[in-house]
Amino acid sequence: MNSTPRLPTGGDVLVRAMKRHGIDTAFGVISVHNLPLVEAVSRELRFVEMRHEAAVVNAADGYGRATGGIGVAITSTGTGAGNAAGSMIEALTARSRVLHVTGQIDSEFLDAPRGVIHEFPAQLQMLDAVSVFAATVPSADRAEAVLEQALAAIGGAPGGPASVEWPSDLQYLARPDDQQPFDVPEPALPETDEASLDEAVALLASARRPVLWVGGGAAGAGAELAALAHRLGAGVLTSNSGRAIVPEDDDLVIGNFASSAAVAPLLAEADLMLSIGTHFRSNETKSYSLDLPKRHVQIDVDPAAVGRVYPAEVGLVGDAAAVLARLLDRLPGSTTEAEWPARVREVRAKVRAELYDYIGGYAEICRGLRSILPRESVVARDVTIPSSQWGNRLLEFYDRRTNIFPLGGGIGQGLAMGIGASVGRPDSPTVVFAGDGGLSVHLGELASLAGTGAWCVVLVFNDGGYGVLRNMQRANGLDVTAVDLYTPDFHAVARAMDMPYWLVRGAGNFETTLREAVQAHRPVMIEVDVTALAPQPGAFTPPVHIPTANGRT
Ligand SMILES: Cc1ncc(C[n+]2csc(CCOP(=O)(O)OP(=O)(O)O)c2C)c(N)n1
Ligand SMILES: [Mg+2]
16 A cells, blocks of 8 residues: 555646636546646546547536536647647637646647657647637646636636646646745726717617617626516517527517518517627628618627627627616616517517427427426537527527537537536436437547436437538539438447437327436437428528529529
Protein backbone atom coordinates (compact mmCIF):
# COMPACT_ATOMS: atom_id res chain seq x y z
CA MET A 1 0.00 0.00 0.00
CA ASN A 2 1.19 3.46 -0.84
CA SER A 3 1.38 5.48 2.39
CA THR A 4 2.79 8.69 0.81
CA PRO A 5 0.22 11.43 1.36
CA ARG A 6 -1.34 12.59 -1.87
CA LEU A 7 -0.05 16.01 -2.84
CA PRO A 8 -2.61 18.51 -4.02
CA THR A 9 -2.42 19.44 -7.72
CA GLY A 10 -3.93 21.80 -10.23
CA GLY A 11 -6.92 19.48 -10.24
CA ASP A 12 -7.68 20.69 -6.73
CA VAL A 13 -7.40 24.26 -7.99
CA LEU A 14 -9.93 23.48 -10.72
CA VAL A 15 -12.25 21.80 -8.21
CA ARG A 16 -12.07 24.83 -5.91
CA ALA A 17 -12.97 27.15 -8.78
CA MET A 18 -15.81 24.87 -9.85
CA LYS A 19 -17.19 24.72 -6.31
CA ARG A 20 -16.97 28.49 -5.99
CA HIS A 21 -19.25 28.73 -9.04
CA GLY A 22 -21.64 26.02 -7.90
CA ILE A 23 -20.53 23.51 -10.56
CA ASP A 24 -20.62 19.86 -9.52
CA THR A 25 -19.99 18.01 -12.79
CA ALA A 26 -17.45 17.93 -15.61
CA PHE A 27 -17.56 15.99 -18.87
CA GLY A 28 -14.41 14.76 -20.53
CA VAL A 29 -12.04 12.23 -22.02
CA ILE A 30 -9.06 11.36 -19.86
CA SER A 31 -5.56 11.70 -21.29
CA VAL A 32 -1.98 11.86 -20.17
CA HIS A 33 -2.32 15.62 -20.67
CA ASN A 34 -5.17 16.14 -18.21
CA LEU A 35 -4.71 13.38 -15.60
CA PRO A 36 -4.50 15.57 -12.48
CA LEU A 37 -7.61 17.52 -13.53
CA VAL A 38 -9.70 14.42 -14.19
CA GLU A 39 -8.45 12.72 -11.04
CA ALA A 40 -9.45 15.59 -8.76
CA VAL A 41 -12.85 16.15 -10.37
CA SER A 42 -13.62 12.42 -10.16
CA ARG A 43 -12.58 12.36 -6.52
CA GLU A 44 -14.30 15.53 -5.33
CA LEU A 45 -17.16 16.09 -7.75
CA ARG A 46 -18.55 14.16 -10.70
CA PHE A 47 -16.67 13.29 -13.88
CA VAL A 48 -18.76 11.96 -16.77
CA GLU A 49 -16.73 9.89 -19.23
CA MET A 50 -17.56 10.68 -22.83
CA ARG A 51 -15.98 9.09 -25.92
CA HIS A 52 -15.21 11.97 -28.28
CA GLU A 53 -14.18 15.51 -27.41
CA ALA A 54 -16.84 17.04 -29.69
CA ALA A 55 -19.40 15.22 -27.57
CA VAL A 56 -17.64 16.36 -24.40
CA VAL A 57 -18.27 19.97 -25.33
CA ASN A 58 -21.84 19.27 -26.50
CA ALA A 59 -22.58 17.53 -23.20
CA ALA A 60 -21.15 20.40 -21.18
CA ASP A 61 -23.15 22.78 -23.36
CA GLY A 62 -26.37 20.77 -22.87
CA TYR A 63 -25.71 20.66 -19.13
CA GLY A 64 -25.22 24.44 -19.05
CA ARG A 65 -28.37 25.11 -21.07
CA ALA A 66 -30.51 22.66 -19.10
CA THR A 67 -29.41 23.77 -15.64
CA GLY A 68 -28.77 27.46 -16.22
CA GLY A 69 -25.30 26.89 -14.77
CA ILE A 70 -21.89 26.38 -16.34
CA GLY A 71 -20.89 23.16 -18.09
CA VAL A 72 -17.26 22.06 -17.80
CA ALA A 73 -15.51 20.18 -20.62
CA ILE A 74 -12.09 18.59 -20.06
CA THR A 75 -10.17 17.50 -23.15
CA SER A 76 -6.70 16.48 -24.18
CA THR A 77 -4.23 18.69 -26.02
CA GLY A 78 -3.74 18.59 -29.81
CA THR A 79 -6.24 16.32 -31.52
CA GLY A 80 -8.46 16.27 -28.42
CA ALA A 81 -8.73 20.05 -28.38
CA GLY A 82 -9.18 20.02 -32.15
CA ASN A 83 -12.00 17.50 -31.84
CA ALA A 84 -13.65 19.85 -29.37
CA ALA A 85 -13.45 22.84 -31.71
CA GLY A 86 -16.48 22.00 -33.90
CA SER A 87 -18.74 21.83 -30.88
CA MET A 88 -17.17 24.97 -29.46
CA ILE A 89 -18.42 26.68 -32.64
CA GLU A 90 -21.94 25.66 -31.64
CA ALA A 91 -21.35 26.86 -28.06
CA LEU A 92 -20.06 30.17 -29.41
CA THR A 93 -23.00 30.54 -31.80
CA ALA A 94 -25.46 29.90 -28.98
CA ARG A 95 -23.36 31.85 -26.44
CA SER A 96 -23.47 28.83 -24.17
CA ARG A 97 -21.94 28.74 -20.73
CA VAL A 98 -19.11 26.28 -21.31
CA LEU A 99 -15.72 26.23 -19.60
CA HIS A 100 -13.41 24.19 -21.81
CA VAL A 101 -10.22 23.14 -20.07
CA THR A 102 -7.70 21.38 -22.25
CA GLY A 103 -4.16 20.20 -21.75
CA GLN A 104 -1.02 21.50 -23.33
CA ILE A 105 2.45 20.00 -23.67
CA ASP A 106 4.95 20.72 -20.88
CA SER A 107 5.64 24.43 -20.53
CA GLU A 108 9.37 24.11 -21.25
CA PHE A 109 8.59 22.96 -24.83
CA LEU A 110 5.93 25.56 -25.59
CA ASP A 111 8.13 28.19 -27.21
CA ALA A 112 10.18 25.97 -29.48
CA PRO A 113 8.24 23.29 -31.36
CA ARG A 114 10.22 20.07 -31.58
CA GLY A 115 7.74 17.31 -32.24
CA VAL A 116 6.64 16.59 -28.69
CA ILE A 117 3.76 14.10 -28.64
CA HIS A 118 0.40 15.96 -28.95
CA GLU A 119 2.20 19.19 -29.86
CA PHE A 120 0.07 21.76 -31.69
CA PRO A 121 1.71 25.20 -31.63
CA ALA A 122 -1.40 27.01 -32.93
CA GLN A 123 -3.72 25.52 -30.31
CA LEU A 124 -4.29 28.83 -28.55
CA GLN A 125 -5.17 30.56 -31.84
CA MET A 126 -7.67 27.82 -32.58
CA LEU A 127 -9.20 28.08 -29.10
CA ASP A 128 -9.32 31.84 -29.40
CA ALA A 129 -11.28 31.56 -32.64
CA VAL A 130 -13.98 29.38 -31.07
CA SER A 131 -14.29 31.01 -27.64
CA VAL A 132 -15.17 34.41 -26.20
CA PHE A 133 -12.01 34.08 -24.10
CA ALA A 134 -8.98 31.83 -24.43
CA ALA A 135 -5.75 31.77 -22.43
CA THR A 136 -2.81 29.59 -21.48
CA VAL A 137 -2.04 28.96 -17.82
CA PRO A 138 1.33 30.77 -17.68
CA SER A 139 2.65 29.44 -14.36
CA ALA A 140 1.55 27.07 -11.61
CA ASP A 141 0.55 29.90 -9.30
CA ARG A 142 -1.59 31.69 -11.92
CA ALA A 143 -3.91 28.76 -12.71
CA GLU A 144 -6.81 29.88 -10.56
CA ALA A 145 -6.59 33.46 -11.81
CA VAL A 146 -6.83 32.28 -15.41
CA LEU A 147 -9.77 29.99 -14.60
CA GLU A 148 -11.53 32.90 -12.89
CA GLN A 149 -10.94 35.16 -15.88
CA ALA A 150 -12.46 32.50 -18.11
CA LEU A 151 -15.45 32.04 -15.80
CA ALA A 152 -15.99 35.80 -15.71
CA ALA A 153 -15.99 35.91 -19.52
CA ILE A 154 -18.58 33.13 -19.66
CA GLY A 155 -20.92 35.15 -17.48
CA GLY A 156 -20.19 38.46 -19.21
CA ALA A 157 -22.57 40.38 -21.41
CA PRO A 158 -23.36 38.71 -23.72
CA GLY A 159 -20.92 35.98 -22.57
CA GLY A 160 -20.22 32.60 -24.12
CA PRO A 161 -17.80 29.67 -23.99
CA ALA A 162 -14.24 30.10 -22.73
CA SER A 163 -11.15 27.93 -23.15
CA VAL A 164 -8.13 27.45 -20.94
CA GLU A 165 -5.12 25.41 -22.04
CA TRP A 166 -3.01 24.14 -19.20
CA PRO A 167 0.51 22.72 -19.72
CA SER A 168 0.71 19.26 -18.15
CA ASP A 169 3.68 20.01 -15.89
CA LEU A 170 1.82 23.02 -14.47
CA GLN A 171 -1.22 20.84 -13.78
CA TYR A 172 0.97 18.79 -11.42
CA LEU A 173 2.81 21.76 -9.93
CA ALA A 174 -0.17 24.01 -9.19
CA ARG A 175 -1.34 23.94 -5.54
CA PRO A 176 -4.46 25.54 -4.11
CA ASP A 177 -2.38 27.14 -1.32
CA ASP A 178 0.11 28.78 -3.66
CA GLN A 179 -2.26 30.63 -5.94
CA GLN A 180 -1.69 34.31 -6.68
CA PRO A 181 -4.51 36.59 -5.59
CA PHE A 182 -6.86 37.57 -8.38
CA ASP A 183 -9.65 40.03 -9.02
CA VAL A 184 -12.95 38.78 -10.30
CA PRO A 185 -14.08 41.41 -12.78
CA GLU A 186 -17.69 42.55 -12.51
CA PRO A 187 -19.56 42.19 -15.80
CA ALA A 188 -19.91 45.68 -17.24
CA LEU A 189 -23.43 46.41 -18.45
CA PRO A 190 -23.97 49.31 -20.82
CA GLU A 191 -26.08 52.25 -19.60
CA THR A 192 -29.41 52.59 -21.35
CA ASP A 193 -29.97 56.00 -22.89
CA GLU A 194 -32.80 57.91 -21.15
CA ALA A 195 -33.97 59.79 -24.22
CA SER A 196 -34.24 56.53 -26.17
CA LEU A 197 -36.30 55.01 -23.36
CA ASP A 198 -38.73 57.94 -23.59
CA GLU A 199 -38.96 57.57 -27.36
CA ALA A 200 -39.61 53.85 -27.02
CA VAL A 201 -42.33 54.44 -24.43
CA ALA A 202 -44.00 57.02 -26.69
CA LEU A 203 -44.04 54.54 -29.59
CA LEU A 204 -45.30 51.66 -27.47
CA ALA A 205 -47.95 53.84 -25.87
CA SER A 206 -49.38 54.85 -29.23
CA ALA A 207 -49.21 51.47 -30.96
CA ARG A 208 -52.52 50.02 -32.14
CA ARG A 209 -51.35 46.57 -33.22
CA PRO A 210 -48.04 45.71 -31.52
CA VAL A 211 -45.95 42.56 -31.74
CA LEU A 212 -42.91 41.48 -29.75
CA TRP A 213 -40.07 39.48 -31.33
CA VAL A 214 -38.17 37.60 -28.65
CA GLY A 215 -34.69 36.11 -29.10
CA GLY A 216 -32.42 34.10 -26.81
CA GLY A 217 -30.90 37.32 -25.47
CA ALA A 218 -34.15 37.87 -23.60
CA ALA A 219 -33.50 34.83 -21.37
CA GLY A 220 -34.00 35.98 -17.80
CA ALA A 221 -36.62 38.53 -18.82
CA GLY A 222 -39.58 36.15 -18.94
CA ALA A 223 -41.65 37.82 -16.24
CA GLU A 224 -41.14 41.31 -17.72
CA LEU A 225 -41.93 40.07 -21.22
CA ALA A 226 -45.13 38.34 -20.16
CA ALA A 227 -46.20 41.45 -18.26
CA LEU A 228 -45.49 43.69 -21.23
CA ALA A 229 -47.21 41.40 -23.74
CA HIS A 230 -50.35 41.32 -21.61
CA ARG A 231 -50.27 45.02 -20.78
CA LEU A 232 -50.12 45.78 -24.51
CA GLY A 233 -52.15 42.83 -25.76
CA ALA A 234 -49.22 42.19 -28.10
CA GLY A 235 -48.56 39.02 -30.08
CA VAL A 236 -45.27 37.30 -29.17
CA LEU A 237 -43.14 35.92 -31.98
CA THR A 238 -39.89 34.21 -31.10
CA SER A 239 -36.73 32.90 -32.65
CA ASN A 240 -35.98 29.25 -31.94
CA SER A 241 -33.72 30.15 -29.03
CA GLY A 242 -36.19 32.73 -27.76
CA ARG A 243 -38.81 30.03 -27.31
CA ALA A 244 -40.43 29.48 -23.92
CA ILE A 245 -38.89 32.53 -22.28
CA VAL A 246 -42.60 33.26 -22.10
CA PRO A 247 -44.22 29.81 -21.69
CA GLU A 248 -45.73 28.69 -24.97
CA ASP A 249 -49.13 27.89 -23.52
CA ASP A 250 -49.62 31.62 -22.99
CA ASP A 251 -52.24 32.38 -25.60
CA LEU A 252 -50.52 35.54 -26.84
CA VAL A 253 -47.46 33.50 -27.82
CA ILE A 254 -47.41 32.68 -31.51
CA GLY A 255 -43.84 31.45 -31.07
CA ASN A 256 -41.31 30.37 -33.67
CA PHE A 257 -43.74 30.63 -36.56
CA ALA A 258 -42.87 34.06 -37.96
CA SER A 259 -42.02 32.71 -41.40
CA SER A 260 -45.26 30.68 -41.69
CA ALA A 261 -47.71 31.83 -44.36
CA ALA A 262 -50.53 32.33 -41.85
CA VAL A 263 -48.46 34.85 -39.89
CA ALA A 264 -47.67 37.09 -42.86
CA PRO A 265 -51.03 38.96 -42.78
CA LEU A 266 -50.64 39.57 -39.04
CA LEU A 267 -47.17 41.00 -39.59
CA ALA A 268 -48.53 43.19 -42.36
CA GLU A 269 -51.27 44.51 -40.05
CA ALA A 270 -48.93 45.10 -37.09
CA ASP A 271 -47.89 48.72 -36.66
CA LEU A 272 -45.03 48.27 -34.21
CA MET A 273 -42.45 45.60 -33.45
CA LEU A 274 -40.43 45.54 -30.26
CA SER A 275 -37.53 43.08 -30.68
CA ILE A 276 -35.57 41.85 -27.69
CA GLY A 277 -32.18 40.11 -27.80
CA THR A 278 -32.45 38.58 -31.25
CA HIS A 279 -30.20 38.14 -34.27
CA PHE A 280 -32.99 37.79 -36.87
CA ARG A 281 -31.21 34.72 -38.21
CA SER A 282 -31.54 33.68 -41.85
CA ASN A 283 -33.68 30.63 -41.28
CA GLU A 284 -36.11 32.59 -39.10
CA THR A 285 -36.57 35.46 -41.57
CA LYS A 286 -36.66 33.61 -44.92
CA SER A 287 -33.05 34.67 -45.48
CA TYR A 288 -33.84 38.25 -44.40
CA SER A 289 -36.67 38.65 -46.90
CA LEU A 290 -39.49 38.45 -44.32
CA ASP A 291 -41.57 41.64 -44.21
CA LEU A 292 -41.57 42.98 -40.67
CA PRO A 293 -43.23 46.12 -39.30
CA LYS A 294 -41.23 49.20 -40.31
CA ARG A 295 -41.72 50.81 -36.93
CA HIS A 296 -39.17 48.87 -34.92
CA VAL A 297 -37.86 49.36 -31.39
CA GLN A 298 -34.90 47.10 -30.65
CA ILE A 299 -33.41 46.06 -27.31
CA ASP A 300 -29.99 44.43 -27.27
CA VAL A 301 -27.03 44.27 -24.94
CA ASP A 302 -24.72 44.63 -27.94
CA PRO A 303 -24.89 48.10 -29.51
CA ALA A 304 -23.67 46.65 -32.83
CA ALA A 305 -26.79 44.46 -33.05
CA VAL A 306 -29.15 47.45 -33.21
CA GLY A 307 -30.38 47.88 -36.78
CA ARG A 308 -27.90 45.33 -38.13
CA VAL A 309 -30.47 43.21 -39.95
CA TYR A 310 -33.73 45.16 -39.82
CA PRO A 311 -33.55 48.96 -39.40
CA ALA A 312 -34.55 50.16 -35.92
CA GLU A 313 -36.27 53.46 -35.23
CA VAL A 314 -35.18 53.34 -31.60
CA GLY A 315 -32.37 51.24 -30.14
CA LEU A 316 -32.19 50.45 -26.43
CA VAL A 317 -28.84 49.08 -25.37
CA GLY A 318 -28.82 47.14 -22.13
CA ASP A 319 -29.82 44.03 -20.26
CA ALA A 320 -33.22 42.85 -21.50
CA ALA A 321 -34.86 42.39 -18.09
CA ALA A 322 -33.63 45.75 -16.81
CA VAL A 323 -34.70 47.66 -19.92
CA LEU A 324 -38.11 45.98 -20.02
CA ALA A 325 -38.69 46.74 -16.34
CA ARG A 326 -38.00 50.41 -17.02
CA LEU A 327 -40.34 50.43 -20.01
CA LEU A 328 -43.07 48.85 -17.89
CA ASP A 329 -42.56 51.49 -15.19
CA ARG A 330 -42.97 54.33 -17.63
CA LEU A 331 -45.66 52.97 -19.89
CA PRO A 332 -48.83 54.95 -19.17
CA GLY A 333 -51.49 52.66 -20.65
CA SER A 334 -52.12 50.85 -23.86
CA THR A 335 -53.82 52.14 -27.00
CA THR A 336 -53.98 48.70 -28.56
CA GLU A 337 -57.13 48.01 -30.59
CA ALA A 338 -59.60 45.94 -28.59
CA GLU A 339 -59.76 43.23 -31.28
CA TRP A 340 -55.98 42.82 -31.65
CA PRO A 341 -55.37 40.19 -28.92
CA ALA A 342 -58.18 38.06 -30.37
CA ARG A 343 -56.57 38.40 -33.81
CA VAL A 344 -53.27 37.20 -32.31
CA ARG A 345 -54.99 34.18 -30.73
CA GLU A 346 -56.70 33.34 -33.99
CA VAL A 347 -53.37 33.31 -35.85
CA ARG A 348 -51.75 31.36 -33.03
CA ALA A 349 -54.40 28.65 -33.40
CA LYS A 350 -54.31 28.70 -37.20
CA VAL A 351 -50.57 28.15 -37.65
CA ARG A 352 -50.69 25.26 -35.24
CA ALA A 353 -53.71 23.61 -36.83
CA GLU A 354 -52.21 23.96 -40.32
CA LEU A 355 -48.91 22.43 -39.30
CA TYR A 356 -50.59 19.59 -37.42
CA ASP A 357 -52.50 18.81 -40.60
CA TYR A 358 -49.43 18.95 -42.78
CA ILE A 359 -47.18 16.66 -40.73
CA GLY A 360 -49.47 13.63 -40.97
CA GLY A 361 -48.31 10.79 -38.71
CA TYR A 362 -45.84 13.02 -36.88
CA ALA A 363 -48.82 14.76 -35.22
CA GLU A 364 -49.39 11.70 -33.07
CA ILE A 365 -45.76 11.82 -31.94
CA CYS A 366 -45.81 15.55 -31.23
CA ARG A 367 -49.02 15.26 -29.21
CA GLY A 368 -47.85 12.07 -27.48
CA LEU A 369 -44.65 13.71 -26.30
CA ARG A 370 -46.63 16.49 -24.67
CA SER A 371 -49.17 14.18 -23.09
CA ILE A 372 -46.56 11.86 -21.54
CA LEU A 373 -43.61 14.11 -20.66
CA PRO A 374 -43.67 16.36 -17.64
CA ARG A 375 -43.42 20.07 -18.39
CA GLU A 376 -39.88 20.05 -16.95
CA SER A 377 -38.55 17.50 -19.45
CA VAL A 378 -35.77 18.55 -21.78
CA VAL A 379 -36.21 17.65 -25.43
CA ALA A 380 -32.74 17.88 -27.02
CA ARG A 381 -33.01 17.82 -30.79
CA ASP A 382 -30.45 16.97 -33.42
CA VAL A 383 -30.81 18.45 -36.89
CA THR A 384 -33.35 16.03 -38.32
CA ILE A 385 -36.60 16.68 -40.18
CA PRO A 386 -38.84 16.15 -37.11
CA SER A 387 -36.87 18.93 -35.38
CA SER A 388 -36.80 21.40 -38.24
CA GLN A 389 -40.35 20.72 -39.36
CA TRP A 390 -42.27 20.61 -36.06
CA GLY A 391 -40.06 20.06 -33.01
CA ASN A 392 -38.63 23.56 -33.38
CA ARG A 393 -42.06 25.21 -33.33
CA LEU A 394 -45.10 22.98 -32.77
CA LEU A 395 -43.85 20.93 -29.84
CA GLU A 396 -44.67 23.20 -26.92
CA PHE A 397 -42.08 24.30 -24.33
CA TYR A 398 -42.67 26.06 -21.02
CA ASP A 399 -39.15 26.83 -19.84
CA ARG A 400 -36.34 27.96 -22.08
CA ARG A 401 -33.90 25.55 -20.43
CA THR A 402 -35.84 22.58 -21.73
CA ASN A 403 -35.62 23.65 -25.39
CA ILE A 404 -32.19 22.41 -26.50
CA PHE A 405 -31.05 22.26 -30.11
CA PRO A 406 -27.91 23.12 -32.09
CA LEU A 407 -28.46 26.73 -33.06
CA GLY A 408 -25.72 26.60 -35.68
CA GLY A 409 -27.38 23.64 -37.44
CA GLY A 410 -24.56 21.09 -37.14
CA ILE A 411 -25.75 17.47 -37.12
CA GLY A 412 -24.57 14.88 -34.61
CA GLN A 413 -24.67 17.11 -31.53
CA GLY A 414 -28.13 16.37 -30.14
CA LEU A 415 -27.31 13.09 -28.40
CA ALA A 416 -24.46 14.50 -26.33
CA MET A 417 -26.45 17.64 -25.55
CA GLY A 418 -29.16 15.31 -24.27
CA ILE A 419 -26.61 13.40 -22.19
CA GLY A 420 -25.51 16.66 -20.58
CA ALA A 421 -29.10 17.68 -19.97
CA SER A 422 -30.14 14.33 -18.50
CA VAL A 423 -27.16 14.36 -16.14
CA GLY A 424 -27.97 17.95 -15.13
CA ARG A 425 -31.70 17.34 -14.64
CA PRO A 426 -32.04 13.86 -13.16
CA ASP A 427 -35.57 14.44 -11.83
CA SER A 428 -37.38 14.32 -15.15
CA PRO A 429 -36.92 12.23 -18.29
CA THR A 430 -34.93 13.81 -21.13
CA VAL A 431 -35.81 12.99 -24.72
CA VAL A 432 -33.29 13.15 -27.57
CA PHE A 433 -34.45 13.53 -31.18
CA ALA A 434 -31.95 12.12 -33.64
CA GLY A 435 -32.15 11.17 -37.29
CA ASP A 436 -30.54 7.93 -38.38
CA GLY A 437 -27.82 10.09 -39.97
CA GLY A 438 -27.26 12.37 -36.99
CA LEU A 439 -27.16 9.49 -34.52
CA SER A 440 -24.56 7.68 -36.59
CA VAL A 441 -22.16 10.64 -36.28
CA HIS A 442 -21.48 9.75 -32.67
CA LEU A 443 -22.80 6.21 -32.13
CA GLY A 444 -20.06 5.79 -29.55
CA GLU A 445 -21.80 8.32 -27.34
CA LEU A 446 -24.58 5.81 -26.78
CA ALA A 447 -21.96 4.01 -24.71
CA SER A 448 -21.34 7.24 -22.80
CA LEU A 449 -25.07 7.52 -22.18
CA ALA A 450 -25.29 3.90 -21.07
CA GLY A 451 -22.42 4.60 -18.69
CA THR A 452 -24.30 7.42 -17.00
CA GLY A 453 -27.46 5.36 -16.50
CA ALA A 454 -29.31 8.65 -16.98
CA TRP A 455 -33.06 8.96 -17.51
CA CYS A 456 -32.99 9.52 -21.23
CA VAL A 457 -35.12 8.36 -24.16
CA VAL A 458 -33.29 8.37 -27.49
CA LEU A 459 -35.89 8.78 -30.21
CA VAL A 460 -34.40 7.77 -33.56
CA PHE A 461 -36.23 8.87 -36.70
CA ASN A 462 -35.08 6.42 -39.33
CA ASP A 463 -35.63 7.28 -42.99
CA GLY A 464 -32.58 5.43 -44.27
CA GLY A 465 -30.33 8.42 -44.85
CA TYR A 466 -30.07 12.19 -45.03
CA GLY A 467 -33.76 12.93 -45.61
CA VAL A 468 -33.51 16.67 -45.54
CA LEU A 469 -30.82 16.75 -48.21
CA ARG A 470 -32.72 14.23 -50.27
CA ASN A 471 -35.75 16.57 -50.18
CA MET A 472 -33.60 19.55 -51.02
CA GLN A 473 -32.05 17.79 -53.99
CA ARG A 474 -35.46 16.71 -55.28
CA ALA A 475 -37.09 20.11 -54.77
CA ASN A 476 -34.31 21.86 -56.67
CA GLY A 477 -33.92 19.43 -59.54
CA LEU A 478 -30.50 18.30 -58.35
CA ASP A 479 -29.16 14.76 -58.60
CA VAL A 480 -30.13 12.66 -55.59
CA THR A 481 -26.68 11.66 -54.45
CA ALA A 482 -24.78 10.77 -51.26
CA VAL A 483 -27.93 10.72 -49.15
CA ASP A 484 -29.03 7.06 -49.16
CA LEU A 485 -26.81 5.73 -46.42
CA TYR A 486 -25.93 2.35 -45.05
CA THR A 487 -28.14 2.33 -41.96
CA PRO A 488 -27.25 0.34 -38.86
CA ASP A 489 -29.65 -2.08 -37.23
CA PHE A 490 -30.61 0.19 -34.36
CA HIS A 491 -32.20 -2.63 -32.40
CA ALA A 492 -28.87 -4.44 -32.41
CA VAL A 493 -27.09 -1.21 -31.50
CA ALA A 494 -29.47 -0.70 -28.56
CA ARG A 495 -28.92 -4.27 -27.43
CA ALA A 496 -25.17 -3.74 -27.53
CA MET A 497 -25.62 -0.73 -25.26
CA ASP A 498 -27.95 -2.61 -22.90
CA MET A 499 -30.69 -0.14 -23.77
CA PRO A 500 -34.29 -1.37 -23.86
CA TYR A 501 -35.64 -0.79 -27.37
CA TRP A 502 -39.04 -0.23 -29.03
CA LEU A 503 -39.93 0.11 -32.69
CA VAL A 504 -42.79 2.38 -33.71
CA ARG A 505 -44.26 1.36 -37.07
CA GLY A 506 -47.51 2.80 -38.31
CA ALA A 507 -50.12 4.73 -36.42
CA GLY A 508 -51.62 4.46 -33.00
CA ASN A 509 -48.94 3.16 -30.67
CA PHE A 510 -46.53 6.00 -30.00
CA GLU A 511 -48.06 7.20 -26.74
CA THR A 512 -48.14 3.73 -25.15
CA THR A 513 -44.56 3.11 -26.26
CA LEU A 514 -43.30 6.41 -24.88
CA ARG A 515 -45.07 5.81 -21.58
CA GLU A 516 -43.32 2.44 -21.18
CA ALA A 517 -40.00 3.87 -22.30
CA VAL A 518 -40.18 6.71 -19.79
CA GLN A 519 -41.17 4.32 -17.01
CA ALA A 520 -37.93 2.37 -17.53
CA HIS A 521 -36.14 5.33 -15.88
CA ARG A 522 -32.83 4.64 -17.67
CA PRO A 523 -31.27 5.07 -21.11
CA VAL A 524 -33.66 3.57 -23.69
CA MET A 525 -34.20 3.78 -27.43
CA ILE A 526 -37.34 4.16 -29.51
CA GLU A 527 -36.91 3.86 -33.26
CA VAL A 528 -39.56 5.44 -35.45
CA ASP A 529 -39.85 3.96 -38.92
CA VAL A 530 -40.48 7.19 -40.81
CA THR A 531 -41.48 5.37 -44.00
CA ALA A 532 -44.37 3.72 -42.12
CA LEU A 533 -45.83 6.90 -40.63
CA ALA A 534 -49.53 7.17 -41.34
CA PRO A 535 -50.72 9.43 -42.78
CA GLN A 536 -47.40 10.18 -44.53
CA PRO A 537 -46.13 13.64 -43.51
CA GLY A 538 -45.88 16.48 -45.99
CA ALA A 539 -42.34 16.92 -47.30
CA PHE A 540 -40.01 19.26 -45.47
CA THR A 541 -37.56 21.30 -47.50
CA PRO A 542 -35.36 23.62 -45.47
CA PRO A 543 -35.50 27.37 -46.06
CA VAL A 544 -32.04 27.40 -47.60
CA HIS A 545 -31.14 29.52 -50.59
CA ILE A 546 -29.47 27.47 -53.36
CA PRO A 547 -27.92 29.87 -55.88
CA THR A 548 -27.10 27.20 -58.48
CA ALA A 549 -30.76 26.17 -58.65
CA ASN A 550 -31.80 29.61 -59.90
CA GLY A 551 -33.46 29.41 -63.26
CA ARG A 552 -33.67 25.61 -63.20
CA THR A 553 -36.92 23.78 -62.93
C1 LIG B 1 -21.78 18.89 -39.02
C2 LIG B 1 -22.70 18.86 -40.18
N1 LIG B 1 -22.39 18.15 -41.29
C3 LIG B 1 -23.25 18.11 -42.33
C4 LIG B 1 -24.44 18.77 -42.28
C5 LIG B 1 -25.41 18.71 -43.45
N2 LIG B 1 -26.65 18.04 -43.06
C6 LIG B 1 -27.73 18.70 -42.64
S1 LIG B 1 -29.02 17.73 -42.28
C7 LIG B 1 -28.16 16.37 -42.72
C8 LIG B 1 -28.83 15.04 -42.72
C9 LIG B 1 -29.30 14.59 -41.39
O1 LIG B 1 -29.79 13.28 -41.56
P1 LIG B 1 -30.63 12.61 -40.43
O2 LIG B 1 -29.99 12.86 -39.13
O3 LIG B 1 -30.89 11.20 -40.77
O4 LIG B 1 -31.98 13.45 -40.45
P2 LIG B 1 -33.08 13.51 -41.62
O5 LIG B 1 -32.79 14.73 -42.43
O6 LIG B 1 -32.97 12.25 -42.42
O7 LIG B 1 -34.37 13.63 -40.90
C10 LIG B 1 -26.86 16.69 -43.12
C11 LIG B 1 -25.85 15.74 -43.59
C12 LIG B 1 -24.72 19.50 -41.12
N3 LIG B 1 -25.84 20.19 -40.96
N4 LIG B 1 -23.84 19.51 -40.09
MG1 LIG C 1 -32.48 10.36 -41.82
